[in-house]
Every structure is written in C-alpha cells, then in structure tokens.
Amino acid sequence: MKRNIQHLIYRAVRVAVEKGKLNSPDIPEVEIEEPKFDNQGDFSTNIAMVSASVQKMAPRKIAESIIKYLDDSRNNFEKIEIAGPGFINFFVRPSAWHPVLKQIHEQNTHYGASSIGNGEKIQVEFVSANPTGPLHVGHGRGAAVGDVLANILSFCGYDVQREYYINDSGRQIKTLGQSVFLRYTEMFGSEIQFPENCYQGGYILDIAKDIREKRHNDLLHFKEDDAIFECARFAAKQILEEISQDLKLFGITYDNWFSEQTLYDTGRVNAAIEELKNKRLVYKKDGALWFKTADYGDEKDRVVVRSNGDTTYFASDIAYHQDKFQRNFQRVIDVWGADHHGYIPRMKALMEAYGRQKNQFDVILVQLVNLSRDGEPVAMSTRAGKFVTLKDVINEVGRDAARFIFLTRHHESPLDFDLELAKKQTNDNPVYYVQYVHARISSIIRNGLERGISRIEWNDEAVSRLIEPEEIQLIKTMARYPEVLKNSAELMEPHHITFYLINLASAFHAYYNKHRVLSDEPILTDGRLYLVTAVKKVIHNGLSLLGVSSPEKM
RNA sequence: GCGCCUGUAGCUCAGCUGGAUAGAGCAACGGACUUCUAAUCCGUAGGCCGCAGGUUCGAAUCCUGCCAGGCGUACCA
Numbered sequence: 001m002k003r004n005i006q007h008l009i010y011r012a013v014r015v016a017v018e019k020g021k022l023n024s025p026d027i028p029e030v031e032i033e034e035p036k037f038d039n040q041g042d043f044s045t046n047i048a049m050v051s052a053s054v055q056k057m058a059p060r061k062i063a064e065s066i067i068k069y070l071d072d073s074r075n076n077f078e079k080i081e082i083a084g085p086g087f088i089n090f091f092v093r094p095s096a097w098h099p100v101l102k103q104i105h106e107q108n109t110h111y112g113a114s115s116i117g118n119g120e121k122i123q124v125e126f127v128s129a130n131p132t133g134p135l136h137v138g139h140g141r142g143a144a145v146g147d148v149l150a151n152i153l154s155f156c157g158y159d160v161q162r163e164y165y166i167n168d169s170g171r172q173i174k175t176l177g178q179s180v181f182l183r184y185t186e187m188f189g190s191e192i193q194f195p196e197n198c199y200q201g202g203y204i205l206d207i208a209k210d211i212r213e214k215r216h217n218d219l220l221h222f223k224e225d226d227a228i229f230e231c232a233r234f235a236a237k238q239i240l241e242e243i244s245q246d247l248k249l250f251g252i253t254y255d256n257w258f259s260e261q262t263l264y265d266t267g268r269v270n271a272a273i274e275e276l277k278n279k280r281l282v283y284k285k286d287g288a289l290w291f292k293t294a295d296y297g298d299e300k301d302r303v304v305v306r307s308n309g310d311t312t313y314f315a316s317d318i319a320y321h322q323d324k325f326q327r328n329f330q331r332v333i334d335v336w337g338a339d340h341h342g343y344i345p346r347m348k349a350l351m352e353a354y355g356r357q358k359n360q361f362d363v364i365l366v367q368l369v370n371l372s373r374d375g376e377p378v379a380m381s382t383r384a385g386k387f388v389t390l391k392d393v394i395n396e397v398g399r400d401a402a403r404f405i406f407l408t409r410h411h412e413s414p415l416d417f418d419l420e421l422a423k424k425q426t427n428d429n430p431v432y433y434v435q436y437v438h439a440r441i442s443s444i445i446r447n448g449l450e451r452g453i454s455r456i457e458w459n460d461e462a463v464s465r466l467i468e469p470e471e472i473q474l475i476k477t478m479a480r481y482p483e484v485l486k487n488s489a490e491l492m493e494p495h496h497i498t499f500y501l502i503n504l505a506s507a508f509h510a511y512y513n514k515h516r517v518l519s520d521e522p523i524l525t526d527g528r529l530y531l532v533t534a535v536k537k538v539i540h541n542g543l544s545l546l547g548v549s550s551p552e553k554m
Numbered sequence: 555g556c557g558c559c560u561g562u563a564g565c566u567c568a569g570c571u572g573g574a575u576a577g578a579g580c581a582a583c584g585g586a587c588u589u590c591u592a593a594u595c596c597g598u599a600g601g602c603c604g605c606a607g608g609u610u611c612g613a614a615u616c617c618u619g620c621c622a623g624g625c626g627u628a629c630c631a
Binding site for chain 2: 035036044049052059087312340341343416421429441513
C-alpha cells in the first residue's frame with residue numbers, strides 16, 4: 001500500500017510538470033508515514049513541504065497540484081486531503097485493506113519474508129564465552145539477540161551462518177587448568193593455597209572429581225606444566241559441552257564452533273602476522289610488534305606480538321577475522337558485550353587497513369545485564385564463582401519468558417533483570433500476552449470445527465463483511481509486519497519485532513472483547529475466521545523468529 | 555583526562571534515518587465475565603522527553619557545551 005502511494009505520487013508529479021503546474025520534475029524521495037492520529041488519515045506524506053524550495057512554490061499549492069493529478073482509478077482512497085502546513089493525508093477505503101488477508105494466507109509462514117539480503121553470505125558470531133565457566137544471565141542476552149538477529153537476517157534473504165568462537169588458548173585457559181589441578185591435588189591430601197586469581201566456582205571441584213574418576217592419581221606423576229595442560233584441556237572440553245547444552249536448552253544451535261587454538265595449530269596466526277609485515281602495517285618498537293591502527297582511526301597503535309614473543313589476543317583476532325572473509329562471508333557481524341566496546345576501533349582499523357567496505361563488518365554491542373534479587377544487586381563474576389547461571393534462569397522463569405525479557409529492550413540499553421520479579425511476573429509478562437492471542441484463536445478455531453466449520457478460506461462475500469474499525473485496525477497492523485522485519489534487519493535491532501507483536505496482540509484482544517468471531521451469521525463468521533486465522537499466522541510467524549513457542553492452549 | 559553507551563510518566567522501557575496533539579506495560583483509581591479462554595478489555599489520573607544554547611517552517615529526534623549514571627581506556631583476555 002505504501003509503495004503504491006509512492007508510485008502514484010511520482011506519477012502525479014510527472015503529469016503535473018507536463019501540464020506546467022509544477023516547476024521542476026526533481027523531487028526528493030517520497031516518504032510515506034503513518035500518522036499518529038486517526039483524523040490525519042492512514043498514510044501521509046510531507047513531500048509538498050520538502051520540495052517547496054525546489055519548486056519555489058508554497059507547500060499547499062504543490063500539494064494541490066499533486067492531488068489533482070493523482071490517479072486513483074482503483075478507488076483505494078476514501079479521501080485525500082491537505083492538512084496543516086502541507087501534509088497530504090490519505091484515507092484508505094476499508095475494503096482496500098482486505099487483500100492483505102489473502103496475501104497472509106497465501107504466503108503463510110513466509111509472510112513478511114523478503115529478499116533484501118540478496119542471498120548474501122553473512123555470518124553472525126555471538127556468545128563466544130570463554131570456556132572457563134558456565135554461561136550466566138549476561139550471556140543469555142547476547143545469545144537471544146544474536147540468535148534472533150540471525151533468524152531475522154535469514155528471513156530477509158541472507159544466507160546466514162551462526163558461529164561460536166572458542167577462546168581455548170591463552171592465559172585464561174591456563175588459569176582454568178591451574179584451578180582444576182589445584183583442586184585435584186587437594187583431593188589427594190595436598191595442603192593448598194587456592195589463589196585469588198583462580199576460578200573459585202564449585203564447578204571446578206566437580207571437574208577435578210571427574211578427572212580423578214578417569215585418571216585416578218596419574219596426573220600427580222606428570223610434570224606440573226603437563227598436568228595443568230591436561231586439566232585445562234579436559235576442563236575446557238567439559239565446560240564447552242555444558243555451554244552447548246545450556247544453549248540448546250535456550251533454543252540455540254550453531255552451524256559452526258570455531259576454535260582459537262586451531263588458528264595457532266595451523267599456523268594461521270603466524271601467517272597473518274607475516275602478511276601484516278608484507279603490507280608494512282606493522283613496526284617494531286621496544287621489542288614488540290605494533291600494528292599501525294592509529295593510521296586507521298584507532299586512538300593509538302596496538303601490540304600484536306609482545307616483547308617476550310607471545311602473541312596478543314588481537315593477533316589471533318586478526319587471523320580469525322581474516323579467516324572469516326576467506327570463508328567467503330561478504331558480511332561479518334560480531335555480537336559483543338558492551339564492556340568490549342573499547343576493542344571496536346582496532347577491529348575497524350583492521351578492516352580498513354585491508355580495504356574492506358564499512359558495511360562488511362559490524363559489531364552489535366549488547367549492554368550488560370544488571371542482575372538483582374528483590375531489588376538487591378547480585379554481584380556477577382565468573383572468577384569469584386558468584387553468578388546465576390543461564391540454566392538456572394531458564395529453569396526458573398522458562399525459556400520463552402527469558403528470551404522475551406531479553407528482547408523487550410533495545411540491545412544498547414542496560415537491562416535490569418530481577419530474578420524474583422521475573423519469577424513473580426511470570427503471569428503478566430508480555431510474552432504471555434502475545435502467546436495468549438495464539439491460544440485464544442486456536443480455541444476459536446477448535447470451537448468452529450465443532451460447529452462443522454472446517455474450511456477457512458477467501459470468500460469475497462465473507463471478507464467484504466469485515467468493516468468494523470477494530471477489524472480494519474487489525475488488518476492495518478498486520479500489513480505493517482513486512483516493513484517491521486525489513487527495518488529490524490537493516491538496523492540489526494531485534495526488539496522491534498517484540499514490540500510489534502505486543503502491539504498486534506493488543507489490537508486482537510481489543511477486537512476479541514468487542515466482537516464475536518463465531519456469530520449467528522454464517523457468512524460473517526466465515527469472514528471473521530479468515531481474519532483471526534491470519535492474525536494467528538502472523539503471531540506464530542513473529543514468535544518463531546524470536547524463538548518463542550506458540551501454544552495452542554494456555 | 556579521553557572514548558563509547560544511557561538519561562522520556564512513580565517503576566520498567568518504546569519512539570531518535572527531523573513532522574502535526576508525547577507512547578506502551580506495571581503500579582494507583584473506577585468499571586466489564588449467564589457470552590468463542592478475564593493470562594483479557596474499557597475508562598481516569600500521571601510528562602520543563604537530564605540542563606542550556608544552536609540549526610530548521612518544524613527538534614524527544616540533528617549540532618555544540620554542560621550535568622548524572624554505567625562501561626572502557628594494558629606489551630590482559
């Protein structure tokens with residue numbers, strides 16, 4: 001409908017110019033908006049005001065000419081008027097909305113899908129938590145945002161891959177091995193001093209016990225470094241397995257798990273460093289190797305190889321992101337916790353130094369979750385072993401509610417997550433508000449079946465009976481869905497869908513309370529069943545993208 | 555100090571690629587179940603859109619400065 005109006009205006013302008021009513025055929029892009037107030041129509045455009053300076057005419061005069069030559073031979077509009085300083089408001093004839101329903105039924109689970117992605121290969125990397133402890137609530141937010149973003153992009157025609165980057169190399173893994181090994185020796189009677197910088201959580205002890213069960217006291221005979229290495233490998237593998245399970249519980253599966261260690265094992269980190277040298281992007285200073293990131297927008301240069309010969313995390317990240325593009329991804333999206341934002345400039349610098357386009361690499365920052373219980377903040381630290389795991393939260397409040405809460409906020413807005421509140425609010429959590437629509441409509445359809453209505457299909461006479469304001473409102477809202485998705489994909493902001501669904505749910509509940517679907521009139525009943533079935537499809541469609549279930553009964 | 559994010563109703567947040575009268579939910583108050591699921595609906599009340607300037611016909615939205623909170627600012631990861 002929107003695009004239709006756009007075309008009509010372009011054509012009207014052309015004709016008006018031909019007839020000499022407008023001065024210039026150059027008009028800016030026509031933007032069609034949906035006004036907030038009913039008395040301003042269903043759609044409106046500010047084109048007359050925006051082109052006033054080009055046309056050298058008063059906005060209202062321009063609007064008059066456009067309307068005069070606007071071709072509404074399809075009779076879509078009840079009224080087109082000029083309002084305020086020069087807005088053109090379009091009032092759509094109610095029946096002109098009806099074809100939207102047919103579209104929804106025909107496209108079914110693909111309603112709202114688009115091809116704006118053009119089959120482009122795109123990768124979304126998210127969560128990527130270090131395998132040094134279980135996932136906590138904060139990771140859950142990144143998981144929800146990343147997963148849903150991937151869903152949306154896929155729905156919009158991108159060829160999406162989900163990847164988890166495993167930081168299984170470097171110091172934190174060594175610390176993990178050390179922590180486990182200490183607990184292990186402790187079980188054999190060693191007096192130990194457990195260092196503060198080691199991981200304190202109870203899961204470390206569990207892993208140590210598992211090792212004892214498998215290896216008995218073998219490791220005590222190893223050289224300490226080797227024993228720590230063994231522990232690290234064992235622990236990381238086990239923790240990663242649990243992470244994978246937790247994510248599955250949250251409804252997330254990955255296409256690929258990428259190990260940092262393999263970058264070293266296959267020499268790709270060294271190769272990347274060599275390439276940097278060849279491109280003269282690095283230099284030596286104070287015994288370390290520096291990347292000239294400051295030349296590409298970073299505030300200063302960054303170390304790639306330390307003076308002691310160790311590579312930095314940045315080095316493996318360079319190799320990793322090179323590898324992503326070598327795997328032919330045209331676009332790469334990293335979902336990070338907001339505490340890593342300081343890292344973005346150097347990554348952008350890397351991209352620029354390699355001549356990549358700006359839109360080929362994006363970082364989605366997800367603000368951290370402030371966890372509290374009954375208003376009291378809960379400290380979160382993997383190292384100190386104080387955290388509420390994602391698994392606990394899923395078990396407490398449910399997968400659907402947890403996902404929904406994470407997605408009812410802009411990802412860059414900090415999120416207060418109160419455990420008691422989340423549990424208590426289970427019943428008036430917006431997720432149930434939306435799911436309830438699906439359950440209610442399912443129930444109506446079941447009741448219809450009992451009356452012998454098994455066919456729900458387009459019928460001119462039946463659909464033409466849909467003229468109540470609440471019915472038109474519902475259809476209008478559903479007509480917006482494809483655009484919401486496109487917007488969500490382009491801005492990479494999943495929360496728009498959540499808010500849209502709440503909106504649609506509200507329109508449905510209002511309708512439900514005012515009108516009966518299964519009425520005494522068979523024709524009207526057919527039309528309304530056709531309508532609410534469309535609503536059910538859109539709700540299901542949206543909830544699926546959010547990874548939330550659509551219950552038949554509640 | 556510098557950088558990023560945030561600041562909108564009592565609370566939690568939308569709206570921010572400039573538009574007409576500022577939007578939800580929760581909480582408060584008053585109503586609606588003999589009726590397809592009341593996990594619902596209808597209504598009332600609640601606002602210097604952090605502050606001050608600027609750009610514009612028009613600013614919550616863009617620009618500048620300030621204030622407050624969070625985070626970051628390593629030859630850590």
